[in-house]
Amino acid sequence: MDPFHGACEIVELRDELVASQHSKETNRLSGGPIVDDRTEKFSRQKTAGRYTLEDEINKLFEAIELRASARGLGPSCQFSKGSSQISASKKPIRGGISQASGIGISESVTLKQALRGLRISHASEVAAMKRVSKSTASSKVAEAVAVKRLYRAVVVEANDSGLTLDESKGSLLQISLVPEESKLNSSEKISSQATREENLGSTVHSSPQFAVPATTEISMIKAQLEEGIGPVPTEVGTQALTLKLGQEGKLKSALSLCCSNISNRTETLSKDTTASKDIESKRAMMKFGKNLKLNFSSSLLNSSASSKVKKSVSNSPRVVNPVPKNNCFPNKKMKKEVSSACSSSNTCIADVDSALSPSASKVVCQAQNSNQNVLKEPACPAFSRTCLDVNVSLSNADYKANKSVQGLDSCNKRNFDAKASECSRSREAADFSQSSKSSLGAYSSTTCISDESNVCGSSCSGSRPHMSKDLRWEAIRRVEMQHGSLDLRHFKLLKRLGCGDLGTVYLAELTGTNCLFAVKIMDNESLGSRKKMPRALTERDILQVLDHPFLPTLFAYFTTNKFSILVMEYCPGGDLHILRQKQPGSIFTEQAARFYVAEVLLALEYLHMLGIVYRDLKPENILVREDGHIMLSDFDLSLRCTVKPTLVKASLSLPTPSKGISGSCVGCICTDPFCVQPSWVQVPCFTPRHVSTPTNIRKLKSNSMTQVPQLLAEPTNARSHSFVGTHEYLAPEIIRGEGHGNAVDWWTFGIFLYELLFGTTPFKGPGNDDTLVNVVMHSVKFPESSSVSSQAKDLIRGLLRKEPKDRFGSAKGAAEIRKHPFFKGLNWALIRCAVPPTVPKSSETGVSLTTAEENKLVEYKMSSAEHPEFDTF
Ligand SMILES: Nc1ncnc2c1ncn2[C@@H]1O[C@H](COP(=O)(O)OP(=O)(O)OP(=O)(O)O)[C@@H](O)[C@H]1O
Numbered sequence: 001m002d003p004f005h006g007a008c009e010i011v012e013l014r015d016e017l018v019a020s021q022h023s024k025e026t027n028r029l030s031g032g033p034i035v036d037d038r039t040e041k042f043s044r045q046k047t048a049g050r051y052t053l054e055d056e057i058n059k060l061f062e063a064i065e066l067r068a069s070a071r072g073l074g075p076s077c078q079f080s081k082g083s084s085q086i087s088a089s090k091k092p093i094r095g096g097i098s099q100a101s102g103i104g105i106s107e108s109v110t111l112k113q114a115l116r117g118l119r120i121s122h123a124s125e126v127a128a129m130k131r132v133s134k135s136t137a138s139s140k141v142a143e144a145v146a147v148k149r150l151y152r153a154v155v156v157e158a159n160d161s162g163l164t165l166d167e168s169k170g171s172l173l174q175i176s177l178v179p180e181e182s183k184l185n186s187s188e189k190i191s192s193q194a195t196r197e198e199n200l201g202s203t204v205h206s207s208p209q210f211a212v213p214a215t216t217e218i219s220m221i222k223a224q225l226e227e228g229i230g231p232v233p234t235e236v237g238t239q240a241l242t243l244k245l246g247q248e249g250k251l252k253s254a255l256s257l258c259c260s261n262i263s264n265r266t267e268t269l270s271k272d273t274t275a276s277k278d279i280e281s282k283r284a285m286m287k288f289g290k291n292l293k294l295n296f297s298s299s300l301l302n303s304s305a306s307s308k309v310k311k312s313v314s315n316s317p318r319v320v321n322p323v324p325k326n327n328c329f330p331n332k333k334m335k336k337e338v339s340s341a342c343s344s345s346n347t348c349i350a351d352v353d354s355a356l357s358p359s360a361s362k363v364v365c366q367a368q369n370s371n372q373n374v375l376k377e378p379a380c381p382a383f384s385r386t387c388l389d390v391n392v393s394l395s396n397a398d399y400k401a402n403k404s405v406q407g408l409d410s411c412n413k414r415n416f417d418a419k420a421s422e423c424s425r426s427r428e429a430a431d432f433s434q435s436s437k438s439s440l441g442a443y444s445s446t447t448c449i450s451d452e453s454n455v456c457g458s459s460c461s462g463s464r465p466h467m468s469k470d471l472r473w474e475a476i477r478r479v480e481m482q483h484g485s486l487d488l489r490h491f492k493l494l495k496r497l498g499c500g501d502l503g504t505v506y507l508a509e510l511t512g513t514n515c516l517f518a519v520k521i522m523d524n525e526s527l528g529s530r531k532k533m534p535r536a537l538t539e540r541d542i543l544q545v546l547d548h549p550f551l552p553t554l555f556a557y558f559t560t561n562k563f564s565i566l567v568m569e570y571c572p573g574g575d576l577h578i579l580r581q582k583q584p585g586s587i588f589t590e591q592a593a594r595f596y597v598a599e600v601l602l603a604l605e606y607l608h609m610l611g612i613v614y615r616d617l618k619p620e621n622i623l624v625r626e627d628g629h630i631m632l633s634d635f636d637l638s639l640r641c642t643v644k645p646t647l648v649k650a651s652l653s654l655p656t657p658s659k660g661i662s663g664s665c666v667g668c669i670c671t672d673p674f675c676v677q678p679s680w681v682q683v684p685c686f687t688p689r690h691v692s693t694p695t696n697i698r699k700l701k702s703n704s705m706t707q708v709p710q711l712l713a714e715p716t717n718a719r720s721h722s723f724v725g726t727h728e729y730l731a732p733e734i735i736r737g738e739g740h741g742n743a744v745d746w747w748t749f750g751i752f753l754y755e756l757l758f759g760t761t762p763f764k765g766p767g768n769d770d771t772l773v774n775v776v777m778h779s780v781k782f783p784e785s786s787s788v789s790s791q792a793k794d795l796i797r798g799l800l801r802k803e804p805k806d807r808f809g810s811a812k813g814a815a816e817i818r819k820h821p822f823f824k825g826l827n828w829a830l831i832r833c834a835v836p837p838t839v840p841k842s843s844e845t846g847v848s849l850t851t852a853e854e855n856k857l858v859e860y861k862m863s864s865a866e867h868p869e870f871d872t873f
Contacts (some may be wrong), residue, residue, distance in 0.1 A: 064389055143145055150814070270730075311520075383600060391478070468849070472517070472569075473514040476555055479512075479513070485558070486558055488563070488565060491517070491567075492511050494506070497518060500520075501532065502536050503520050503522030506518070506519045506521065509518075517568060518569065520568060522561060522566075525562070527564065536636065538635065538638060539636040543612060548602075548603060548606045549629065550603040550629065551606065552568050552571070552632075553569040554566060554568055554569075571623035571625050571633070572626050574623070574624055575624065576622040576623075576630070579624060580619060581737065588757065588759060589837070590788060592837035593753060593757050594823065597752065599629060599630045600632060601749065601814050602831065603630075604617070604816075607680070608713060608715055609643065611642055611718075612641075613641065613718050613720075613742050614638050614728065614748075615638055615725055615748070617632075618726050621633050627841065628835075628838055639718055641715045641741075643718075644713075645711055645712065646711075648812075710812070712813060713816065714810075714811070718742050721737065728763065729747075729751050731743070735775055741804070742809075742813070747800060747807060749799055750799025750800040752778075753796055758786060758787050762780045762781065762796075780796060780797060780800045791821045791822040791824070792822050794821070795808070795821075795822040799817075
């Protein structure tokens with residue numbers, strides 16, 4: 001699952017062989033010294049799994065001898081020279097061997113260092129470092145992926161380990177480092193150095209990805225934390241990492257710190273091209289992240305609020321985001337100040353400390369002024385009813401969030417004398433032609449929402465590593481600091497981007513900042529009267545936690561008496577529906593379609609990992625960014641549910657291609673996590689690569705594949721009986737009213753791919769009812785004249801299986817779909833660096849308005865008494 005990790009491990013192996021040959025060749029040609037054959041031999045032996053401890057010891061002594069002789073030769077010692085020559089042949093690894101191995105040049109080579117140097121073959125290290133240093137883009141993306149995955153693997157659960165803690169110390173957060181798969185007893189947790197060495201070795205060579213170590217590596221992790229991130233505010237015991245916390249409210253910040261440290265550490269690792277021990281650390285950090293469990297000591301969290309909080313998080317694996325290093329947004333301390341400073345003002349930055357549960361922090365940035373404050377309103381019975389089947393039991397923090405939610409709704413119940421900015425359910429033609437497909441949203445009996453949601457609240461920017469460095473955060477923060485709160489009057493609305501069921505979206509500039517946003521303005525009264533408030537809240541709550549390159553960022557939201565406003569990332573390239581219509585024959589080429597569906601697949605995978613079933617996939621909801629990559633939008637129909645990420649050790653059962661399809665892509669180069677392609681080259685992700693892979697590597701790869709644990713985070717238990725979606729995209733189980741779950745996204749994914757390739761949806765009938773009948777009764781058919789590949793058709797067939805349980809992706813999610821031959825040759829890890837099929841022209845992306853638009857330009861100066869009419873365009 002983790003492309004970077006897997007790729008890195010195998011690259012080492014492959015590069016080791018290639019680099020070794022290359023090195024020999026170069027030296028032969030240049031007349032230079034031959035690369036240390038012993039190293040090479042050792043490396044080969046190790047690769048073949050035949051080296052022994054005896055070999056290591058022999059090697060150690062040889063190395064020490066070498067060092068001794070080198071010393072005798074003065075500063076420019078021979079071995080050092082040799083090393084640099086080795087390095088030179090494997091540029092850009094400078095000093096990779098010498099510093100990393102600690103052999104031959106160091107004045108104070110310790111036994112430990114020497115052993116460490118031998119644990120990974122020199123050539124491997126150099127190759128790995130080469131990979132790390134060369135692939136800037138690769139590492140950037142892959143690191144992000146890797147770090148993200150670390151967070152995903154963090155499992156928060158109640159402590160039932162019975163580990164004794166000093167109660168006199170007050171509330172403690174205990175972070176136990178235990179294997180994901182099984183809870184080991186304490187004696188097992190304390191692993192010996194030798195065992196660790198062994199584990200590390202086996203991890204590297206047999207199952208580098210998500211390998212679950214046999215023993216816990218507490219001391220190693222502790223050492224790495226200290227070594228890599230400096231003083232850690234923890235007491236590290238032999239069995240657990242214990243954070244002393246004065247109050248449970250610090251929990252979130254502690255977790256953030258912890259994850260931030262991992263993040264920083266990973267970042268550091270990517271930059272540091274000299275320390276091969278960092279490669280080891282990196283592996284360990286990966287393992288650390290993957291195997292980290294945060295155990296709350298239930299006995300120590302003694303307040304009822306605490307126990308509720310514990311309950312709310314106990315079975316709910318959640319993403320714990322780090323505090324970004326160079327975050328433009330106020331740091332925790334700053335937030336506190338702002339928080340208290342703005343207590344009497346309209347807008348409040350998140351107070352992380354008060355936001356223990358994910359949902360609690362959802363109230364951040366909400367208006368709190370008594371005039372405009374809808375958060376403090378009494379609970380609204382109507383909304384409570386709506387939520388009855390949603391929130392089974394509320395934690396303290398959940399309650400807070402819900403209260404705000406109720407307040408928001410109750411606000412709608414009050415009589416604001418505003419004109420409702422009613423938008424028709426069907427899409428209006430705004431600036432460009434719109435599809436006739438409109439979304440159905442009937443929240444009839446949705447279950448499985450919220451209480452155990454995996455959705456993690458955030459303080460707008462504070463916990464979004466992906467977008468945290470975006471300048472727009474800083475711009476917003478500055479306005480908030482200047483004016484005390486963010487309001488509509490701070491935005492200059494430039495033009496209307498579109499109108500949806502919930503509200504109207506405008507392109508807006510944050511006055512005086514040159515920052516553009518998509519501002520969605522929803523009329524509270526209209527939402528209330530049409531019972532759309534839960535949908536609006538769902539959208540807001542989901543947007544608030546997203547931090548992914550193919551998903552929108554919510555920069556702020558606030559509510560006035562009349563409006564609820566979302567301030568989102570602006571996407572200037574229109575939507576895929578429009579883009580498809582501009583293509584020759586109104587269809588995308590297969591290559592272009594592969595690009596778009598691949599990015600959508602990654603976005604869906606991310607959503608599923610957060611426990612969000614999207615449910616409204618269609619080209620109209622895929623916006624095109626300025627750089628041509630996509631952004632999935634519109635979350636008001638999404639279903640939130642519990643997801644429990646699990647590691648499945650067995651090999652994935654790959655989708656079985658139909659007759660005529662060449663075999664699965666297990667052996668292909670790019671689509672598996674062990675991709676060994678050089679990643680620093682321009683990424684032709686969307687044309688199959690035909691790189692010949694040495695037989696031994698192929699063999700090793702396919703062997704490894706059978707052993708690789710796979711992270712699965714598919715919300716398979718999600719169930720809803722709502723009739724939601726878009727007619728042509730509705731899955732049969734939704735139409736049949738059987739209850740549906742995650743598999744609906746894979747159905748819509750199939751329809752989506754079909755539409756991109758064939759220009760129409762497969763079950764479209766003359767009317768909506770006919771369409772629904774077709775969906776349930778008819779099997780998918782392809783136009784005969786089409787030149788679409790059999791792989792594409794096979795994938796579509798697999799995705800459009802009527803029975804959800806038989807559908808591709810329903811059991812194992814995106815990982816299963818990614819391996820389909822249709823995606824063969826696609827470099828998933830670097831898809832973000834790939835050149836998109838279409839990049840919007842600057843005129844499309846610019847904000848230059850026509851004279852008519854200029855005339856319509858309205859600068860809203862909001863006051864509590866005045867409310868602008870937004871539909872003036
Ligand atoms: N971040 C954005 N950047 C650019 N345009 C956007 C953005 N968000 C929305 N839009 C445009 O505004 C239109 C309205 O979006 P909105 O999400 O309100 O409604 P919708 O997509 O029609 O769905 P629904 O009716 O289900 O809410 C979209 O069709 C899209 O063209």
